[in-house]
Amino acid sequence: MRLEVSLRSTVNMPYDRSYHHALRSALWDCLRPEYSAIHESNEPVGLSFSNIFPWGELTAGDRRKLRIASPDRAVLDTLAEALMTTDRLTVGDMEFDVDDISVHAPDVGEPGSRGYLETATGVVCRLSPSLLSDHDLTATRTAADDASPTFWRPAHGLEPFRAVLAQSLTQSHQRFGATETYDIPITGDIFDSFEPIKDGVTYALPFEPTAGVELTYILSKWRLGYRVRDDTHRYLLNLALDCGIGQRREHxxxxxxxxSE
Incomplete structure (x- = not known):
């Protein structure tokens, strides 16, 4: 399930490309105090969100949107109540009035349905040492520091990328899903086609995980084709709509x- 928040800019300013930490902080402010204990434990609450779109320089009065998804209706209810009460969303230096909030429950369809999911924000895919070993790959660093992660790139092939997507959905299922109803681990391919949206497939984006710490992440965006095999596959695809895919989803x-959206 998801919220679509209709926003109106109150300021003239450039779009902040490194908005992730500020937007996440703004959403967590809406979730306090009900979810403070979860935040302090560093456990995920089950939340994914789009960028503020459409992308581009802001002029006072411009209308933008934000989508926020979660498998937990209570999380979305808390967010919606806080946003409608304050009528304001502040993301770093970007300020918006909240005009409206609507609720949606997208569904990939019954078994036999075909379609596509599209990543509205870049997918983080960091390859762990064990995954690199499994696929006979060599670590490639984004910095001279040996501790810097190896991000997925086209030269690595699709298999490690598929593995990270499957791992992220398995984690979402274990933390937030209907574990008593659906049989996981995942068997079979989740997606049957991978169409990159960016011409160069991957791209770099500044990311500030905490205030004052700026990293560079290598991301990719995709149009992912599927044919729903059965109820379990449908559940997993809908879980992707609620939780996102890849890593750092709650950022x-x-x-x-x-x-179609």
């Missing part, structure tokens, strides 16, 4: 829409 990466 706004890997947010997924149905392609």
């Amino acid at each position: 706004g990466f890997g947010f997924v829409n149905t392609y």
Whole structure:
């Protein structure tokens, strides 16, 4: 399930490309105090969100939107109540009035349905040492520091990328899903086609995980084709719509829409 928040800019300013930390902080402010204990434990609450779109320089009065998804209706209810009460969303230096909030429950369809999911924000895919070993790959660093992560790139092939997506959905299922109803681990391919949206497939984006710490992440955006095999596959695809795919989902990466959106 998801919220679509209709916003109106109150300021003239450039769009902040490194908005992730500020937007996440703004959403967590809406979730306090009900979810403070979860935040302090560093456990995920089950939240994914788009960027503020459409992308581009802001002029006072411009109308933008934000989508926020979660498998937990109570999380969305808390967010909606806080946003409608304050009538304001502040993301770093970007300020918006909240005009309206609507609720949606996108669904990939019954078994036999075909369609596409599209990543509205870049997918984070960091390859762990064990995954590199499994696929006979060599670590490639984004910095001279040996501790810097190896991000997925086209030269690595699709298999490690598929593995990270499957791992992220398995984690979402274990933390937030209907574990008593659906049989996981995942068997079979989740998606049957991978169409990159960016010409160069991957791109770099500044990311500030905490205030004052700026990193560079290598991301990719995709149009992902599927044919729903059975109820379990349908459940997993809908879980991707609720939780996102890849890593750092609760920082706004890997947010997924149905392609018709």
